[in-house]
Amino acid sequence: MRNPCRATQICTAFLCVLSAVRYTVEGTNTTAVLNNILNGYDKRLRPNDTGPPVRIKIVVYIESMEGIRESTMDFSVTMYLRMFWRDPRLSFEGDQTIIFKSGDMDNVWIPDVVFLYEKQSKVHSVTQMNRLLRVDPDGSVAYSSRVSATLACNMMLQRFPMDSQKCTIVMSSYAYSTRDVMLYLEEDSIQIEPGITISKFSLTGSDIANAEVPYLLGNYSTPKCHFYFMRQMESFFLTVYIPTVLLVSIAWLSFWIDAKAAPARVALGITTVLTVTTMTAGIQDTLPVVTYAKAIDIWLAVCLLFVFFSLLEYGMANYLLVVQTRREKKKARDIEQSPSKEGERDPAITSVEGGDCCRQRPQLWTAHRLDCLARWSYPAVFIMFNVFYWVYFLVF
Numbered sequence: 001m002r003n004p005c006r007a008t009q010i011c012t013a014f015l016c017v018l019s020a021v022r023y024t025v026e027g028t029n030t031t032a033v034l035n036n037i038l039n040g041y042d043k044r045l046r047p048n049d050t051g052p053p054v055r056i057k058i059v060v061y062i063e064s065m066e067g068i069r070e071s072t073m074d075f076s077v078t079m080y081l082r083m084f085w086r087d088p089r090l091s092f093e094g095d096q097t098i099i100f101k102s103g104d105m106d107n108v109w110i111p112d113v114v115f116l117y118e119k120q121s122k123v124h125s126v127t128q129m130n131r132l133l134r135v136d137p138d139g140s141v142a143y144s145s146r147v148s149a150t151l152a153c154n155m156m157l158q159r160f161p162m163d164s165q166k167c168t169i170v171m172s173s174y175a176y177s178t179r180d181v182m183l184y185l186e187e188d189s190i191q192i193e194p195g196i197t198i199s200k201f202s203l204t205g206s207d208i209a210n211a212e213v214p215y216l217l218g219n220y221s222t223p224k225c226h227f228y229f230m231r232q233m234e235s236f237f238l239t240v241y242i243p244t245v246l247l248v249s250i251a252w253l254s255f256w257i258d259a260k261a262a263p264a265r266v267a268l269g270i271t272t273v274l275t276v277t278t279m280t281a282g283i284q285d286t287l288p289v290v291t292y293a294k295a296i297d298i299w300l301a302v303c304l305l306f307v308f309f310s311l312l313e314y315g316m317a318n319y320l321l322v323v324q325t326r327r328e329k330k331k332a333r334d335i336e337q338s339p340s341k342e343g344e345r346d347p348a349i350t351s352v353e354g355g356d357c358c359r360q361r362p363q364l365w366t367a368h369r370l371d372c373l374a375r376w377s378y379p380a381v382f383i384m385f386n387v388f389y390w391v392y393f394l395v396f
């Protein structure tokens with residue numbers, strides 16, 4: 001039992017000596033380096049305090065986009081915000097890179113970048129604050145933090161749901177004007193996680209813009225990342241456009257039902273009107289209240305008009321039917337009173353019993369004739385509307 005114990009002790013001692021040798025030969029005493037560079041470092045002063053403005057390159061790596069909400073007109077994005085600048089005070093002798101974790105970087109100057117038009121945001125903090133600072137021997141500093149932000153996005157919904165949207169991340173330094181700090185983006189500053197998906201939209205592109213905005217307290221650099229989105233409208237086809245086309249078609253069917261079958265036609269008419277109304281209300285719930293008409297509003301309103309027209313048409317047809325029945329009764333009475341006119345028949349009655357309804361004397365409107373007219377004019381007008389609607393919203 002003694003021998004293995006001693007062997008372990010010898011081994012441990014040997015490893016200790018080995019690691020000590022390695023440390024002193026290869027490594028730099030990082031503690032000493034850190035003490036050295038932070039000694040006399042004033043974190044209240046920007047790098048090169050008296051010199052030209054410090055130029056800070058920003059790189060945004062988009063990790064995910066949590067959708068674009070029309071009802072609140074904003075979008076959420078999770079990203080790695082990376083900033084690169086030079087701080088000559090942090091340069092040191094050596095060849096390794098010093099890494100500061102979240103808490104340790106409090107003694108170093110860091111730019112105070114804010115997101116303009118931000119509603120809510122946070123730096124992720126599991127398991128520790130997701131921030132790091134990396135310093136190279138020449139004083140180059142790289143900063144990275146993982147941020148989720150909800151940002152306002154002005155949306156134009158006139159063409160909804162055939163619309164495209166442009167949302168922007170605008171950054172700025174809160175305290176330093178362009179005399180002290182210049183934030184800028186370069187062509188490679190927007191990086192997007194491959195295969196990113198956004199609910200309801202597809203990302204069609206992105207670009208950058210470096211701008212300078214004059215505020216009351218000076219000019220501030222405000223680099224912008226623009227993102228372009230196109231709505232994927234396939235789901236609207238399935239949930240709005242096809243169902244409403246079917247409802248309009250059902251309302252059209254009622255022109256083939258005998259005008260005397262009042263319960264059938266009234267039920268059909270009212271059901272379609274109510275269904276379109278309910279659908280409209282359901283869709284409006286998910287959209288922001290805007291004062292102008294959206295493309296989908298126009299569609300739903302026109303569909304409602306069509307189904308309402310079919311109900312209205314039945315009202316008129318029913319009235320004509322009443323008039324016609326009265327006329328027939330009168331005719332029958334007349335025939336009873338004068339049997340000599342037996343051969344003659346009312347053209348209206350002929351038409352009801354069959355024959356070509358559309359080739360009649362125009363002054364005699366009957367329920368059947370009105371239905372006949374509606375049978376072809378109703379779909380014709382609807383198809384015409386469709387041509388205008390889709391050409392206008394999809395082509396122009």
Ligand SMILES: *[C@@H]1O[C@H](CO)[C@@H](O)[C@H](O)[C@H]1NC(C)=O
Nearest residue numbers: 023024029030031032033035
């Ligand atoms: C590193 O430097 C610190 C402070 O100068 C010193 O206390 C420590 O002993 C040094 N460590 C090594 C391994 O030299």
Ligand SMILES: *[C@@H]1O[C@H](CO)[C@@H](O)[C@H](O)[C@H]1NC(C)=O
Nearest residue numbers: 048050051052054086087088
């Ligand atoms: C710091 O400022 C001086 C002028 O005051 C300039 O020559 C130098 O290039 C500046 N250094 C950096 C890193 O900007």
Ligand SMILES: *[C@@H]1O[C@H](CO)[C@@H](O)[C@H](O)[C@H]1NC(C)=O
Nearest residue numbers: 178179212213214217218219
């Ligand atoms: C801001 O920029 C404008 C034009 O670029 C310039 O005329 C103006 O003097 C600047 N203001 C300050 C405070 O630097």
